[in-house]
Amino acid sequence: MKIAFFGSYNKNYARNLILRESLRQNNIEIIDFYLKSERNIFRKIIELFKIYNNNYDILFITDNFRKFTFYDILLAKFLSIINRKKLVIDKIISLYVSGVIEYKHYKKDSWKSLMIHLIEIFSLKLANLVITDTMSRRKLFIKFFNGNPKKIKRVFLGSYDKIFYPRPKNNNKNKFIITYYGSFAPWMGIENIIKAANYLKDYEDIYFELIGDGPTFNKINKMIMDLKLNNVKLYGRVPFKILPDYINKGNIMLAGHFGQTIKAQITIGNKVFDGLALKMPIIVTNTIAIKELLTDRVNCLISKIDDPISLKEKIVELYENKSLRDKIAINGYKLFKEKCSMQIIGKNFKKYLFSLYEK
Template identity: 25%
Template sequence: MKIGFLTHYFPPEIGAPSARIYEMAKNWVKSGHQVKAVTCFPNHPTGEIPEEYEGLKFKKEEMDGIEVYRNYVYATPNKGFIKKVFNHLSFMFSSVLFSLRKIGEIDITVVSSPTFFSIFSGYLFSLIKRTPFILEIRDLWPAAIVELGVLKNKFIISVLEAIELFFYRSADKIVVVTRSFKENLISRGIEAEKIEVITNGVDINFFKNKSQNQELLEKYNLEDKFIVEYIGAHGLSQALDKIIYAAEKLKEYEDIHFVFVGEGAEKEKIMDLSEELELNNITFISQKPKEMMPKFYNIADICLVPLKDVELFETFIPSKIFEIMACEKPIVASLSGETKNILDEAQSAVTVEPENIDQIAAAILEIKNNPQKVEEMGKNGREFVVENYSRSSLADKYLNVMNQAIEGK
């Protein structure tokens, strides 16, 4: 099978979107299929394009057997709504302008959203190439930005929602990452039979428990510290200011130290808040390449998974929970909904109310004061993801969906 996959995010960018398609695609290649990934030049979340791509409009390359078609993008940091829209729109146009002809023959078109505007490109690819069209939904957009208060114009919202529903109805198959997303689409009149749930997962051979990396501990002065770690996007959705306030509550415990790894629109604000509160128990670390992630997870004693107290986020599953569990680390998760149900079933986390500072601080102390619980939660998490969320088995499930779409067409 020749698989055409359009995605705004792709390695060397790190994060859930790029990891999902990259690891899936590697498994598809191993199964004997040809994968053609249409993406843009890496720039997320810093807005900086690596030197080897500067000044280019298009470049074809290969990564682990995957054909990668990189296209021009208006590069901008992951903050500022208008600039981000231009970033998304630029890839929508450039992917069609540069890659539509060069990609050659494909048997199926898959497009991943967000970004929303990529769907336009994917739909056009499917029409011109005369292939089945699979729409992958990782976030309910525009609902997410409406809930966060980023978009308030009712007319624009209604237009975007009408376009969203058109694409849902036009797709031969829809792949969503949570059961809640499927229920949402069904409630809006989309046929249940065309919606498949393929969650995020983890490469269980890449993410695993290893001894703490002494070099990292020394580099960041973390020796003899009980490390409470957050890795990921520093954006509106994560409510990281509440973690800063939890760190303030625990500042009397000299051995507890908070570590934040990553970038995002809210990073400067939370760093300013930490400085304003005169906290010495926090270290901020810039975004690191994916190959470093297991090393950072493995210096942690506790990993944090926070989300803002927004009803829509009850339907979200942060993919980092699978990486953390694969590394056998206990989790303090300040969230509700489907992710809480998964973590409770796995018995690998203490879950508390989203944005509840007192409960976050208390959960950290609860785990810290119970070393046996730390070990049990770690083992429970690893066993759970190996059984239920292995990326290779999820990739096989995705292939079945593609075959169904081709046969149905």
């Protein structure tokens, strides 16, 4: 089977890297119909004429973090009809939920919000198969956008385990390090990590190392300076290939979404899977989605969401209990190998792809 990645997708986005490699590991051939133009549908058509061929079985679109993906979907649907191919969409975000309901960038009764809502409905209807990352998000697509339950399937985000794998620990004996990586975005709730660090500033050996950047980076940096915290270090963004080495310096990894948002409730972020793949003891939050995969005190420790005091308490518990740290790290890695490795993710995705031709 050949699957064609189609449209103006980000080749280096973690979800795309993981899906491509997971399919390759399961003997699915991948070809690219990459279109540089994102906003201009006419330029897309011109580009498509230069690269298009009919030597594939499935057109695949990643409908993630881009406002103009619908142009790609329309083009792909047209091609799938005239060439009698199947169209598959990976959808792990809703612009309507984020932009209208949650962050209110558009008024709910405005024509823009109506258009976004209709686009999301039609995107789900045009696809022969939709994959998403959690059952919680699947339920949202069914409820808000009349998605067909029979054709929306879950494929976990997973981890790019060619670089995220257990490595020897080289912890500083004089420091107990809590690591976090990810986007500095409002839904991440990084201010709650800083508040927890403030509660723990009297512990002379506990340090926080935060990796990443984004819209709230300057706000977080100012918060650290205002609180005069010497136990927090911001690294900014680091290259993807060496990110595991930075995380591995830690004794604990903060892998949750620590802010209370809809997105946080329905997402199991890449950092969760990366922490499991690295065999790290992880702290997550009590979201709806996290219960699909993890069990408190078995393969993770679960903090209350949007609650820096609860987060502080979980950190202290792991700080004081090495046997619990070791237990959840070992069990977490075992769970990853059983359910979340690229080999397993590719196997599940492949099963859904082949089911399209069994009907």
